[in-house]
Amino acid sequence: MKKMKKRSLFFTVIMYSIIFLLLFPLVILFVWSFTKNWPWPNIVPKAFGLRAIKYVFSPTSKSLKTLLFSVWLSSVVTIITLFISIPAAKALGLYKFKGKRLFKLLILAPIIVPPVAVSMGIHVTFIRLGLANTFLGVVLMHIIPCIPYGVRILTNVFEIIGESMEMQARVLGANPYKTFFYITLPMISPGLVSAGSLIFIVSFSQYFTTFLIGGGKIVTFFMLMFPYIQSGDRMMASVYSLIFILTSLVLFVVIEKTVKAYYKAENYFYI
Amino acid sequence: MSRLELKNITKKFDNKIILDNINLVVEEGEMVSLLGPSGCGKTTTLKIITGLIYPDNGDVLLNNKSVLAVPVEKRETVIVFQDYLLFPHMTVEENIGFGLKMAKVDKKVRDKKVKEMINLVRLNGHEKKYPRELSGGQKQRVALARAIAVEPKVLLLDEPFSNLDGRLRENMREFVCELQKQLKITTILVTHDREEALMTSDKVAVMLEGKIRQFGSPEEIYKKPATKDVADFFGEKNYIKGTIENNIFKSRIGNFKTTFNKFSKGKAMIRPEEIEIFSKDVDTGLLGKIKKKKFAGDRMYYNILINDVEIKCITKFNKNYNVGDMVSVKIDFNDAVFFKEE
């Protein structure tokens, strides 16, 4: 018995150590965001201040406007991706058909095949079609990496709820459209919300695709943040990152509180 | 209320025959059981009746008119599924009123009807609850009320009691039977439970491997199974080989009188509960030795050896003998069903 306790203490220590290592850099990021002056070799800043935060929120920096624009762009991406993912997920979750595996693989592929190659390959075509440097072009590019997440989560949802509720509605006299709006849509809504929040974040975090296809004309919040990270301006980069993380976090928490689940969907994973 | 007829229904999935030439007539207001083991095609039959599945061959007739061209939502045949399938995002009231809402029934009329239904299935006080707050029996009653609310031409019950246990199951069964008699809804009950089928229905259709093997009254099905498959499906039985000549059945356990005379060589099927045993001083002309004994509460199961032939027998719990005891056995071969030896 004593030995058992020791063992579980051992694992608790390991768990806290790893989680500490994961959280520690975030704490440093947080501290940097409120720092005025932090010279070598101080372990804590010499002076705290809100200079960086004030700058980000000042009208001249356009950060807030860009943040709102990013939220808008990612919302558009989210809605379109969900819209096309629902039917696809229904097909993959409920029906058996020839070539299903190939479809699944094609839909998953954008997670594995580098977006760098895809964006550079399609760039010329986008220029020719007038999609380069446009809002629409960037939205289309963002949809690609979002599809695997949208379709996979919703496929899982359809697998769980099955087709039987729809059948029940049909025999009770609901036509296919009414069945969709009164039964299917409410039933999948918790899945739609979790898929939607993940899609939003995938789109929100796109750098290379926005950078290449947007050609500097379409500027997202991530694009504003990137040069600061690149130049090693810790204070500014940290503030931008903090705002970025908080935006995602707020989205997540709000969504988690508002969704009522009728079923327990499988955890979804995101890299 | 309607008369339902299935004509030569055939259905294949991936070249596997699920339903093979199904013919079935359910008269107006009748309750018919579709009885068979799981996977024999019962649920597929229901789905074909409602239009959720289209048959490869054959026809579905309601009041002598083909309804194959009528889409699911207009066919007015409602299934109550095994797991109730209450819409989780709707209250009891909303669930029951769903079909009426879809049919665009006026809100006032709808509310009245829903109230009526709630009274009928005795769910007063639960109107505003969500399905997750209900017990199994209550869910079942909501599902039933929801189906009946649209006044379907045919009500289809797919294993409706299999998720309930013990007492509740019996109560619900009785409740549904009463309701069906009261409302005179043409009903098909799909079940794998023999007792359930026999107890509840006007007629029973025994379905095995996608075919209807026998269709008749519960008594007929049980006492005079048409084929060995049907007999086998109805649980415990004894087969005794022998020959029949001049109304005498000759077998290794002895010779017996019988009214049967259609063929001369065959097997007699006797149900274990049709065999009686007495203490050996009662003279039945047939002696046997108890080989095995099992106590099952209200009944006793005995295996009795008569001239090396083992016979199963079920008696009341108070007939208590020990292994090795000699007992008198009484078998009436006038009750036996004979199957021809192949």
Add this chain to the structure above:
Amino acid sequence: MKRNLKPYVLLLPVMLVILGIFVSGLVMALIQSLGYFPVVGLKDITLKYYKEVLTDKSFLSSLSFSLYISFTSSIIAIIVGILLAYSILRSNKKERMEQIVYKLPIIVPHAVAALLMYNVLSQSGILPRILYNMGIISSQSEFPSLIFDNRGIGIILAYVWKEIPFIAMVVYTILSNINDKLSEVALNLGANKRQVFFHILLPLIMPSVFSAFIIIFAFSFGAFEVPYLLGPTAPKALPVKAYIEYNNPDLTHRPYSMVINMSLTFISIILVWLYHKSFKLISKYDG
């Protein structure tokens, strides 16, 4: 007949986007890599760019640098991730930890992970400061440069930081599903916890770990941000090299970039195939 077509109709919108942008993007890259780029007058299909690039030393060192980074970071992430998952399972504070570990990778993008590593590991980062104050190093320059270094330590650690929670959650989900039922059986049969881990849990999570490995490997292999932000001048990770070639103002240079893109794609297609195989392994244990 109508019913048979339904799934394909439902898949049509997604497939239009996948085929129209994703697949055709790759096809365009392939065509350009073969030297067909009519905009600047290149019209001959040729393998010359492939020959040149694939024998180029700097390409080969980029390729091995990329493979090395992905492999090392993925292996470390897998080991620590499994350890973390098992520790959470064995500790009694599951719920809270699970939540933290689960959300962490979702809300922190890769570029921010790069910044985190920069904040901690660079020569003016918090780690050398701590070491200095503890008296372990006596000046900034004594701390080895872990950022922009040609061993890619900064890049590797950024990936490891980002991927540990991912692996931990994948593993934790499976572990908690099998743990309760199977380990009790095994313990009952006389196995100790160590044996249960190595003989029951580990073999059962292995297929999922393998497919998770492929995903993080592929991701770190093809991602641009982290090596772009933390990588050395030479060797460059393949995606960064592809972009630099792409950015060459001489457009006739384009096919070189596309050959690099095609090598990235080719390797990732092998990974997709392996991933597909790994699913067969996973379903082996089902039912």
